[in-house]
Amino acid sequence: MRTGSTIRRAAVALVAAVVLAVITPGQAQAAVFPPDPVRLTAQVVDFGNDAWVLGAPLGSGSVEWSVNQNGFYQATLRGYLHLDNAPLEYGRMHMEYFDGAGNSMGVIHGGKVRAPNNNSHRSWSVDLHSPDHLQVVQVEICTETSSNGTSWTPVRCSGRLLL
Structure with a gap:
């Protein structure tokens, strides 16, 4: 089921990129696809939207897919990283990216x-x-924590999200 969705999205991206290249040569090109929601929760670090309710983000952040000015697919992660009940703990986001x-x-x-x-x-x-x-x-999104800001431990990961 996911493969068919990937092929459809890839075909739409190709058509959109060609149409944009013909209509607006030399300008930045972008074809936007439906975003993939990402919500990662754990005891200390969370990722989602900016609404914080009962110790977790209420909604999701997202991975947005586009075709950039070079004609390549590009993933953009947007949302909010939350640290709660974690005195002096460090946090950050991690995005691993994959080819076809x-x-x-x-x-x-x-x-x-x-x-x-x-x-x-x-x-x-x-x-x-x-x-x-x-x-x-494809991308995989993770939250990470560190007690010293140099050694990082993945806390929660999304699994692979496909274009």
Whole structure:
């Protein structure tokens, strides 16, 4: 079922990229697909939307897919990283990106943030992009924590999200 969806989305992307290239030569091109919702919850670190209710984000963040100005698929992660009840703990987002054969092409990390020295809740906006010079068709999103800001441990991962 997921393969058929991937093929349909790839065909739509190709048609959209060709149409945009003909209509607006030399300009940035973008074809937007339905975003993939991403909501990751754990004891200390969460990812989702900016609404915080009963110890977790109420809704999801998202992975948005587009065709960039180079004609490559690109994934953009948007949402909010939450740290709660985690005095002086660090957190960050992790996006691993893959080609069409499922081979990992690399990992990009969001900026590291640090919780205050109390048990309060804090959140930070996330806007992470896969490289614009690679054909990215799958991503895996993870939250990570660290007690020292240098050694990181994955906490929760999304599983692979396909274009």
